[in-house]
Amino acid sequence: MSAACRADQRPNRTRRGRAALLTAVAAFLLSACGSGGAGNTDFVAGKNGVDTAAKGHRTAIPDLSGKTIDGKQLDVRDFKGKVVVVNVWGSLCGPCRAEAANFERVYLDTKDQGVQFVGINTRDSSTSPALAFEKEHGVTYPSLYDPTGKLMLRFKKGTLNPQLIPSTLIIDREGKVAARTLQALSEDNLRKMLNSVLAEK
Structure with a gap:
């Protein structure tokens, strides 16, 4: 084999080695991001899309x-x-x-059982579309107005924090986050998510 051929192969091996290293680093970073920093969470990711903390x-x-x-003041x-449902x-x-x-529907059924629903409206540049949404869908529980998402950013990373729209959290009687989902909920799934925390003593 000529010196020219050997010289052509060296850069290829170097490039392949660099590519493998970059792939490994990318996989590590993605796994850390996806789990909130692998091993640093105190919650269990559920197969049904509901994450819970004991x-x-x-x-x-x-x-x-x-x-x-x-326009009213509210503090969760x-x-x-x-038990508070935050949507x-x-x-x-x-x-x-x-x-x-x-x-x-679930709010009306459970409000006499020690359950409070609170919405957090975000990404609406004014309250007009939010009020129209509530009227259209018959929503009667209160919603905080958070156009820039600053309330969502107050949650610590690696916890059961809201990350998407919609996100739903179940807050236990001690004011701690017991469950979270980052997807839309059917009535049945919302009841299941709520009832497990409501049953706690």
């Missing part, structure tokens, strides 16, 4: 307070002692529209 391994909610879309921490939504979100009636 009692004793839950994180307290951050400050979720401010003005509602109808005032509901400590109740992050936007008026232009198709899945949010699909689940809105489910949330209202």
Whole structure:
């Protein structure tokens, strides 16, 4: 084999080695991002799309307070002692529209059982489309107005934090996040998610 051929093969081996190293680094970074920093979470990812944290391994909610879309003041921490369903939504979100009636039905059925529903409206540049959404879908529970998503950013990374629209959290009676889903919920799945926390003593 000529010196020229051997010289041509060396760069190819070097390129293949670099490509393999970059692939390994990318896979590591993706796995760390996907799990909130592998091994640093205190929750279990469910096969049904609902992630849960056992009692004793839950994180307290951050400050979720401010003005509602109808101009009133609301602080989610005032509901400590109740099970709270927090739903992050936007008026232009198709899945949010699909689940809105489910949330209202479950809210009406459970509000006398120590359950409070709170929405967090985000990405709407004014409250007008949010109010129209509530009217159209018959939503009667309050929603905080959070156009820039600052309330979502208050949750610690690696916890059961809301990340998408819609996101739904179940807050236990101690004000800690017990369950989360990052997808639209049917009425049946919402009830299952809520009932497991509601049954806790």
